[in-house]
Amino acid sequence: MEIKFFNPLKSIKKMKRATRLLLIGVVVGIVLTLVLVNLGQKKEKEAVAKTISTLEKNVQVSELSTYTSIYNGIATVTDPEKPEKVKYYVSYEARIDAGLDFSAIKMEGDLKNARIVVTLPDIRLQEPAVDVSSLDYLFMDDKANQSAVTADALKACVADVEVETKEEKAILEMAEQNAKNVLRALMEPMLEQDLPDYQLVFAGEEEQS
Amino acid sequence: MTGIFRKISALLAAGWLVLMPSCGKKEPLPQPDLTRMKAICQLSVMDCYYHNVVKFRQEDASQFLWLTWDKYFWIEYDGVVTLGIDISQLDMDMDDKRVKITLPPAEVQKCRVNEETLTPDSFIVAKDSARITAEDERLAFERAQADMEAAAAGDRALLAQAQQRAQQLLEDYIRNFETLTGEHYEIVWEYLEDTVSEPAGEVSSEPAS
Numbered sequence: 001m002e003i004k005f006f007n008p009l010k011s012i013k014k015m016k017r018a019t020r021l022l023l024i025g026v027v028v029g030i031v032l033t034l035v036l037v038n039l040g041q042k043k044e045k046e047a048v049a050k051t052i053s054t055l056e057k058n059v060q061v062s063e064l065s066t067y068t069s070i071y072n073g074i075a076t077v078t079d080p081e082k083p084e085k086v087k088y089y090v091s092y093e094a095r096i097d098a099g100l101d102f103s104a105i106k107m108e109g110d111l112k113n114a115r116i117v118v119t120l121p122d123i124r125l126q127e128p129a130v131d132v133s134s135l136d137y138l139f140m141d142d143k144a145n146q147s148a149v150t151a152d153a154l155k156a157c158v159a160d161v162e163v164e165t166k167e168e169k170a171i172l173e174m175a176e177q178n179a180k181n182v183l184r185a186l187m188e189p190m191l192e193q194d195l196p197d198y199q200l201v202f203a204g205e206e207e208q209s
Numbered sequence: 210m211t212g213i214f215r216k217i218s219a220l221l222a223a224g225w226l227v228l229m230p231s232c233g234k235k236e237p238l239p240q241p242d243l244t245r246m247k248a249i250c251q252l253s254v255m256d257c258y259y260h261n262v263v264k265f266r267q268e269d270a271s272q273f274l275w276l277t278w279d280k281y282f283w284i285e286y287d288g289v290v291t292l293g294i295d296i297s298q299l300d301m302d303m304d305d306k307r308v309k310i311t312l313p314p315a316e317v318q319k320c321r322v323n324e325e326t327l328t329p330d331s332f333i334v335a336k337d338s339a340r341i342t343a344e345d346e347r348l349a350f351e352r353a354q355a356d357m358e359a360a361a362a363g364d365r366a367l368l369a370q371a372q373q374r375a376q377q378l379l380e381d382y383i384r385n386f387e388t389l390t391g392e393h394y395e396i397v398w399e400y401l402e403d404t405v406s407e408p409a410g411e412v413s414s415e416p417a418s
Contacts, residue, residue, distance in 0.1 A: 058385065064377055068367060069258040072360075074285050074333060089333050091262045091283060136264075138283065140336050164260070171258045174289070178255055185252035185378045189245055190385055 041111070048109035051194040052116065055187050059102050064182045066099035067175045071128065075160035077144075077152060087144040092157040093134035096165050097126040098175035105183075116191065118183065119203040123175045128161045130154065239390065241308060241383055247296040249382055253375040254293035254318065257367065261286060263356045265349045271339040278339035284349050285333070286326040290361040291319035292371035298401060308383055309397040315371035320358040327353060 071094045079085040104121035135153055139145045165171055180202055187200055263284050270280035298313035327350050334341055361367065376398065383394050 054388070058381065062377075062381065064374055067255065067257070068370060069260075070290075070360075070364070070367070071258075071260045072262045073260055074262055074283060089283070091264070138281075138333060138335050168258070168260075168287075170287070170289075174256045174258050181252040181254065182374070182378065185249045186381055189249070189382055190389075193239060193389060 044111060045109075047195060048111060048116070048198075051191065051198075052107045052109055054194075055116070055190060056105070056107055058190065059105055059183065059186055062102055062182070062186060064186075065102045065179065066097045066126075067178045069096050069098065069165070069171045069174070070094075071096055071161050071165055072134075073157070073160055073164060075153070075156040077156045079141075085141070087139070087141045088149070088153075089138040089140070090153040090157060091134075091136045091138075092130050092161070094128045094130045094157070094161045096128040096161070096171065098123050098171055099126065100124065100175070100179055114195075114197050115199045115201050116187075116195075117201055117203055118187075120176065120179060123172045123179070125165060125171065128158070128165060130157045130161060239386065241301065241303065241386055241394075243299075243301045246301055246310075246379055246382065247299055249378050250294055250296045250299055250375050253371075253378050254291060255371050255374060257290045257292060257361070259288050259290045259357055259361065261288070261353070261357045261360060263349060263353050265345065265352065267339075267345075278337065280339045280341060280345060281335040282338060282341055282345075282349070283333045284327065284331050284353065286322060286331055286353050288320065288322040288326075288354075288357050290317060290321075290357065292316070292361070292368060293318050294372060294375050306392060307395045307397060309399060310379060311399045311401060312372065312376060312379075313401045315368040315375070317358055317361045320354060320361065322354045322357060324350075 072091070073094065074089050074091050076089055077087050079087055100121050100123050106119040108117045108119075109115075110117055132150070132154055135150065135157065137145070137149070137153070184200060191198055191200055263286075265280070265282050265284070267280040269277040271278045292315050294313050294315050298311070300311040302309040302311075329346070332341065332346070332349075380396060383396055386392070387394055
C-alpha cells in the first residue's frame with residue numbers, strides 16, 4: 001500500500017493564482033498581527049513602569065502623610081494603698097497623630113487586569129500630646145484637692161491616653177482610609193492621563209474589585 | 210494577476226489616505242480641569258476619630274428645706290467627625306498660565322456619635338451630686354452630638370489642617386501638569402471668608418526653583 005504524504009507546496013502550486021495570493025495575504029496578516037501584539041505588550045509594560053516611577057516620586061515628596069485624632073478623655077487616679085478607692089477623676093484634652101511613611105509605599109503593575117496595585121506600610125501612632133491647661137477635676141476625696149495634684153494628674157492622663165489609643169482600632173482604620181483617599185487624589189489624575197484604561201487598587205482590596 | 214495586484218494596490222492607497230491625516234497631528238496639551246479639582250477635594254475630606262467628654266451641670270436640681278443640691282456628672286464617649294471643604298464654592302479661573310483658585314474654608318460636614326459608647330458605665334457622677342435620673346441620661350445623650358460638633362467646629366487647628374490638605378492636593382495637581390506639559394503655571398489662591406490658613410485676599414504660589 002502506497003502511503004501518500006500531504007505536500008503543502010504541491011497543493012499551493014495547484015491552486016488558482018487568486019486563491020494563492022489570498023492565502024499568502026492571510027499568513028502575512030497573522031504574522032504581522034502577532035508581531036504587533038508582541039510589540040504592543042512590550043510598549044505597555046514600559047509605559048506602566050514609567051508611570052509607576054513617576055507616581056512613586058510624586059507620592060514620596062508629599063507632606064500629607066499624618067492625620068490627627070482628638071482624644072478628650074477621663075483618667076482615674078486611685079489611692080496607691082487602696083486601689084479600689086478613687087481619689088479623683090481628671091478630664092483632659094489630647095491629640096494623637098497617626099501617620100505612615102510614604103517613601104515605603106510599594107506599587108506594582110498588573111498588566112493582565114489593567115491595574116496598579118499599591119501596598120501601604122503600617123500606620124504608626126505618634127506620642128500623644130496632652131494639653132495641661134485643659135485638666136479639670138472631680139474629687140471623690142477632698143484631701144486629694146491640693147496644689148500638688150497637677151503633676152500626678154498629668155502623669156495619669158498621659159498614661160490613660162497612651163493605653164486607650166493603642167487599643168482603639170478606629171484611629172488606625174481611619175488614618176488608613178484617609179491615607180488611601182489622599183493617595184487616590186495624588187495618583188488618579190496622572191493615571192488618567194498616562195494609562196487611562198488602568199485602575200488604582202490597594203493591596204487587600206484587589207480581590208473585591 | 211495584474212487585476213489582483215491592482216486591487217491590492219488600491220486598498221493600500223486607500224489605507225494610506227485614511228491614516229496620513231492623523232500622522233504628525235499634535236494632541237492639544239492637557240490643562241487643569243475644575244471637575245477633576247472638585248473630585249480631588251472630595252478625596253481630601255478627613256475623617257477624624259473624636260473621643261469626647263461632655264459635662265452636665267444643673268444647679269439647684271433638688272431641694273430639701275433650705276438645702277439644695279446640684280446635679281453634676283461627666284460622660285465619656287466617642288464618634289467620628291468629617292472635615293472638608295464645600296466643593297460647590299470651589300472655583301478656578303485660568304488666564305493663559307495663571308491659575309486662580311478660590312478656596313472655601315474647611316467645615317464640619319458630618320458628625321456621628323458612636324451610641325454603643327454611651328452606656329451607664331460612661332457616666333462619672335460627682336460625689337455630692339443630686340440623684341441622676343433616666344431623663345438626665347437622655348438629655349446628656351442628646352447633648353453629646355451637639356457638643357462634639359461644636360468642639361470640632363471650634364477647633365481652628367483641625368479645620369486649618371483640613372483646608373491645607375485640600376490646598377496641598379490642588380497644588381500638587383497643578384504641578385503635575387507642569388511635569389506633563391513642560392509649561393509653568395502661576396497659582397494664585399483666593400480664600401473665601403472664615404479662612405483659617407492665610408489672611409484674606411490673594412496669595413500667589415510659585416514653585417521652588
